[in-house]
Amino acid sequence: MSQPETIIEKIWKKHVVHQEEGKPDLLYIDLHLVHEVTSPQAFEGLRMNSRKVRRPDLTFATMDHNVPTIHRNVIKDAISKKQMETLEENCEEFGVSLADIHHPDQGIVHIIGPELGLTQPGKTIVCGDSHTSTHGAFGAIAFGIGTSEVEHVLSTQTLWQAPPKTMQVKVNGKLGTGVTAKDLILAIIAKFGVRFGSGYIMEYTGEAIRDMSMEERMTVCNMSIEAGARAGLISPDEKTVQFVEGRRHAPKGEEFEKAEKEWLALATDEGAVYDSTVEINADEIEPQVSWGTNPSQCVPVSASVPDPEKVTDDEDGVRRALEYMGLEPNQPIESIELQHVFIGSCTNARLADLRKAARMIEGRKVHEGIRAMVVPGSFAVKQEAETEGLDRIFMEAGFEWRSAGCSMCLGMNDDIVPPGEHCASTSNRNFEGRQGNGARTHLVSPEMAAVAAVEGHFVDVRKYTSAAERVI
Amino acid sequence: MEAFVRHSGLVYPLNRANIDTDQIIPKQFLKRIERKGFWKFLFYNWRYDDDGNLRDDFSLNYPEYQGASVLVAGENFGCGSSREHAPWAIQDYGFRVVIAPSFADIFYSNCFKNGILPVQLKRDEVSQIMDRAGGGECYLSVDLVDQIVFDRTGWSATFEIDEYHKNMLLNGWDEISVTLTYDDAISAFENQQN
Ligand code: SF4
Numbered sequence: 001m002s003q004p005e006t007i008i009e010k011i012w013k014k015h016v017v018h019q020e021e022g023k024p025d026l027l028y029i030d031l032h033l034v035h036e037v038t039s040p041q042a043f044e045g046l047r048m049n050s051r052k053v054r055r056p057d058l059t060f061a062t063m064d065h066n067v068p069t070i071h072r073n074v075i076k077d078a079i080s081k082k083q084m085e086t087l088e089e090n091c092e093e094f095g096v097s098l099a100d101i102h103h104p105d106q107g108i109v110h111i112i113g114p115e116l117g118l119t120q121p122g123k124t125i126v127c128g129d130s131h132t133s134t135h136g137a138f139g140a141i142a143f144g145i146g147t148s149e150v151e152h153v154l155s156t157q158t159l160w161q162a163p164p165k166t167m168q169v170k171v172n173g174k175l176g177t178g179v180t181a182k183d184l185i186l187a188i189i190a191k192f193g194v195r196f197g198s199g200y201i202m203e204y205t206g207e208a209i210r211d212m213s214m215e216e217r218m219t220v221c222n223m224s225i226e227a228g229a230r231a232g233l234i235s236p237d238e239k240t241v242q243f244v245e246g247r248r249h250a251p252k253g254e255e256f257e258k259a260e261k262e263w264l265a266l267a268t269d270e271g272a273v274y275d276s277t278v279e280i281n282a283d284e285i286e287p288q289v290s291w292g293t294n295p296s297q298c299v300p301v302s303a304s305v306p307d308p309e310k311v312t313d314d315e316d317g318v319r320r321a322l323e324y325m326g327l328e329p330n331q332p333i334e335s336i337e338l339q340h341v342f343i344g345s346c347t348n349a350r351l352a353d354l355r356k357a358a359r360m361i362e363g364r365k366v367h368e369g370i371r372a373m374v375v376p377g378s379f380a381v382k383q384e385a386e387t388e389g390l391d392r393i394f395m396e397a398g399f400e401w402r403s404a405g406c407s408m409c410l411g412m413n414d415d416i417v418p419p420g421e422h423c424a425s426t427s428n429r430n431f432e433g434r435q436g437n438g439a440r441t442h443l444v445s446p447e448m449a450a451v452a453a454v455e456g457h458f459v460d461v462r463k464y465t466s467a468a469e470r471v472i
Numbered sequence: 473m474e475a476f477v478r479h480s481g482l483v484y485p486l487n488r489a490n491i492d493t494d495q496i497i498p499k500q501f502l503k504r505i506e507r508k509g510f511w512k513f514l515f516y517n518w519r520y521d522d523d524g525n526l527r528d529d530f531s532l533n534y535p536e537y538q539g540a541s542v543l544v545a546g547e548n549f550g551c552g553s554s555r556e557h558a559p560w561a562i563q564d565y566g567f568r569v570v571i572a573p574s575f576a577d578i579f580y581s582n583c584f585k586n587g588i589l590p591v592q593l594k595r596d597e598v599s600q601i602m603d604r605a606g607g608g609e610c611y612l613s614v615d616l617v618d619q620i621v622f623d624r625t626g627w628s629a630t631f632e633i634d635e636y637h638k639n640m641l642l643n644g645w646d647e648i649s650v651t652l653t654y655d656d657a658i659s660a661f662e663n664q665q666n
Contacts, residue, residue, distance in 0.1 A: 017661045018654055022635045026654060028661055038555065040505035051648070054658075066503065079503040086505050130554040130578060144578055146556035148585035148647070156651045158658060160636065194490060195548050198577055228551070230577050294490050294551075317489055412499045419522075431494040431552060433517045 004269035007235050008166045008201045011141045011266065015124050017158055024162040030123040032153050033109045034061035034096065036087040037412070038128030042151035043090040054157045056095040060118060063087060063101050064108045066412050069375050069402035072101055080413065094154070107378020107404045110134040110346040114218065115380055117247025121236040121263035126153055131346050131428065133224040136233030137217035138240055139266055141201065143231040164201040165275040167229070171206035173283040178462035180356075181216035182348060182426070182445035184208065185223040186288035186298050188280055194296045197229025200276065203268060204234050208282035214243040215352040222347045223428050226295040235267035289333045289458050290430045290443040292321035297430070298443065301460045305331045324432055325440050326420060334458050336442065340423035341372040341453040342435070343399075343446055345409035348426035349377030353446040354385050357426075358393040360450035362467035366398030367456030373400045373415065375407040399453070411436045424452040474587040475644030479568045480613040481541030483605040484532060491545055492552035493579065497561045510557055511564035536608025544571045544601050550579025559586045569614050571621065573598050584637045585647065589616060597629040616642060 018026040032055075039061070046053070053059060066080040075081040084101065091098040099105035105112055110131055113119040119135045125142035126132060128150040135142035149159060175184060202224055209217065217234050224232025234240075241260050244250045251259045286300035297318075299306070307329035308319040322329065327336065343349070343357050354376065366372045374394050376382035382404055385391055391401045408415040409427040411434070417423045419438025426449050430441040444452065447461045501513040518530045526533045532540075543562065549572040550558060559582045562570065570583065571591045583590040591614060593601075604610045614621050616638060622628035640647065 018657045024634075024636055026651070026657070028658070028665075037502050041507045041556075044505070044507075045648075049648070077503070083503050083505055128554060128556075130552065144554035146554050146559075146578060146582035146585065148556060148582065152648050152651065155648050156654075156658060157662075158651060158654075160647070160651070162634070194551060195574065198548075198574070228548070228576065294492070314489060320488075410494075410499050412502065429492075429494070429552065431492045433498055434494050437498070437517055437522075 004272040006166050006203060006268045006272045006274060007139055007233065007266050008141065008164065008203060011122055011124065012163060014122070024160040026158050027124060027161045029126050029153050029157055029159060030058060031113070031118055031125045032059045033113055033125070033127035033132070034059060034150070035065055035109050035127070035129065036063045036083050037065045038147050039090065039150055040083060040086045041147050042128070042154060043094065045151040046094070046154060051155045053094040053096060053154045056097075058157065059096045059154065061087060061091050061096050062099040062106055062109050062112055064404075065406045065410065067101050067405040068413050069405045069407045069415060072403060077413070104379050107380065108346045108349065108406055110222065111350060111377035111381065114138065114214070114243070115247070115378060117244055117250035120244055120250065120259070121240055122266050126159065130225045131222050133230070133232050134218050134222040134346055136221040136224065136231055137214060138244070139233055139236035139263065141231055141233065144225065164231070165199055167197060167200040167202045168274040168277040169202050169204045169232075170277060170279045171204060171208040172279060172281050173207060174211060175208050175282045175285060176462070178447065179285055179287055180445040180447060181212055181219040183285055183288045184282065185220045186290065186295065186443060187285045189223065189227050189296045190288065190298045191280060192227065192278055194226060194294050195228040196278065197224060197227040197232070200229050202227070202229045202232040203274070204232060205268070209234055210237070213352060214239055215350045218350070219347055223295065226428060236263045237267065287445065287448050287461050289448065290441070291325060291327060291333065292318070293324055293430055293432050295428065295430060295443060297321055299333060301333050301448065301458055303333060305329060305333065334460075336422060337457050338370060338424050338452055339421040340417050341366075341370060341449050342375070342408040342423055342425040342427065343373070343449050344375030344377070344407050345427035346377060347428045348446045349375060349381065351381050351384050353426065354381065354390050355388070357446040357450040358390045359466040359468065360447050360461070360464065361397045361454055362393050363470070364397055364454045366453045370453055370456055372398060372453040373402060373408065375402045375415070376404050378404045397454070408435055410434060411439070417441070424449045424458065473585070473644045473646060476568065476587055476589050476616055476641040478613065478615040478617070479541065479589070480611060481568065482537070482539055483542045483544055483601060483610040483612050484537045484540035485602045485605040486531070486543065486545045487602050489546035490548045490551055493550060493555050493558040494552055496550065496558040497555065502555060502557050507560055508564060510561035511566070514561040514565045534608070539566070541566050542569045542571065542612050542614070543567045544598060544605060547573050549575050551576035554578045554582075556582045556585070559583050559588055563588050571598060571601065584640055587641070587644070589614060589641060591621060591631050593621065593629050593631055600627070
């Protein structure tokens with residue numbers, strides 16, 4: 001029998017177009033997702049050199065970062081408008097399919113890829129966006145690239161990439177009730193730091209990962225970049241196959257049966273060796289809240305903000321983060337008062353996320369003084385949520401119900417957090433200024449964000465009851 | 473792309489770890505469709521006050537660092553988003569070299585596409601530079617052929633870089649033109665996939 005291999009090696013080998021000593025591999029790209037912010041200069045480069053898009057059929061564009069999530073017909077910001085128009089013109093000129101702002105397929109690029117069945121196991125997927133790692137949940141090698149690389153892929157459908165090192169992130173045991181995929185990935189980053197994945201493609205394995213739905217796996221893979229890894233993935237299983245089956249771009253009939261066999265065969269072989277392995281016990285993880293300005297700066301909700309005097313590493317960084325966040329050393333997390341709650345982003349704005357958040361707030365009201373907002377990840381998520389009546393639950397509680405886009409995850413449109421105000425956010429980055437100049441972001445799960453909206457500060461979601469439990 | 477062989481210039485030390493791309497260039501400046509003109513927005517939230525005036529308490533604005541072309545920073549420089557606007561802003565401001573103990577992967581590869589040399593040195597070597605440049609007036613030379621950073625006092629440090637990126641920078645090659653010479657191999661791969 002041949003040598004046991006990881007899924008990473010299997011996919012990589014299948015995509016090498018050219019290999020030569022002293023050079024990275026020339027890697028074929030199966031799917032290129034494009035959005036309005038990181039593509040204009042790439043298309044311009046093609047135009048200047050009279051180059052074409054090599055495979056428009058493997059390229060798919062949407063608008064997400066910049067789009068207003070309210071009053072869509074009037075885009076007030078002239079520069080944003082220009083960027084969106086530029087994408088429209090570029091897609092038309094180069095023959096690329098586009099889900100524009102009024103298209104029923106529009107949404108955050110990492111949400112619509114899986115939704116449309118474009119994301120499939122075994123593919124190499126790139127996008128000019130670092131959270132492309134999300135698609136790894138399907139057992140694909142998916143990573144973010146810069147604009148020059150976007151141009152390179154448009155023109156050649158390939159990239160020069162050094163073969164990655166492989167890392168296993170093994171999650172033993174089961175997550176407790178009320179502890180989510182988001183808490184797991186935050187706890188992993190808190191434990192191992194923002195750089196431990198650098199230079200690696202990570203594969204998440206173990207019981208807790210196998211138990212997860214595809215939506216939850218996407219949340220985990222999404223934040224691989226926050227651990228420094230360009231890509232993170234999960235070996236496909238029956239859940240993966242079921243999720244993809246029947247989607248618009250998925251193979252059909254016999255083709256699908258053939259694909260299914262190939263996909264399942266991609267899973268890492270028993271006995272395969274990784275370059276590195278880290279382990280974490282799921283049972284020990286509590287709901288997490290970030291207190292600082294990078295995603296590793298988070299603690300369990302029951303804990304307190306650290307004291308720079310007592311930390312062993314990066315004392316200055318901790319001090320600077322606390323100052324920026326307006327927090328006192330040793331302050332209990334539950335005492336942090338909030339002014340904003342944002343449920344959205346490619347990390348946590350799928351239907352399953354909105355359902356879980358809605359269950360927590362049903363029949364309750366958003367706390368006075370809090371501005372709370374739900375921004376569905378895609379037009380399709382929005383519609384399904386409305387069919388189920390989730391929009392009513394949110395609006396009756398006092399949440400704003402918006403159209404799909406990145407929105408307050410990065411505040412490129414009008415949805416921003418004002419200076420000095422605190423926001424419980426289901427997004428993935430708590431960097432200085434991320435949600436607005438001077439904004440203070442706390443990363444949490446959708447459930448934690450929902451109960452924080454009701455209470456006005458963080459509370460342990462495990463002590464809280466959902467609507468269903470309350471009825472009993 | 474402009475070739476990079478060697479460079480000498482004034483050092484600007486920014487002694488912080490985990491400087492992310494949101495700090496290097498905040499999102500409100502990503503709406504432009506050009507590649508140029510980003511120098512104004514580099515480190516925007518640190519460099520300017522709320523009214524858009526240069527802050528005199530941020531070191532890049534100090535008189536002694538005007539004209540700096542070698543940026544020295546802490547661990548994990550360039551983490552966060554894949555935005556190439558970050559290296560564009562750095563390059564457009566006038567930096568040709570970025571020195572740090574470690575870089576985020578995407579940022580590191582974005583540098584090479586823009587004629588910036590990212591140099592990874594050991595932690596203690598970086599702190600030595602930080603110390604010396606803290607008072608201004610510290611000049612460093614970087615030689616890509618010999619993979620060495622040095623100054624006039626005899627201080628030096630060598631660095632690693634892979635051959636591929638080194639050649640790209642030394643020759644100022646446009647990567648797409650190089651790849652297009654592999655067109656037959658790409659077509660053959662596509663045919664075999666079908
Ligand atoms: S939702 Fe946030 S993290 Fe995701 S693609 Fe949009 S801006 Fe990036």
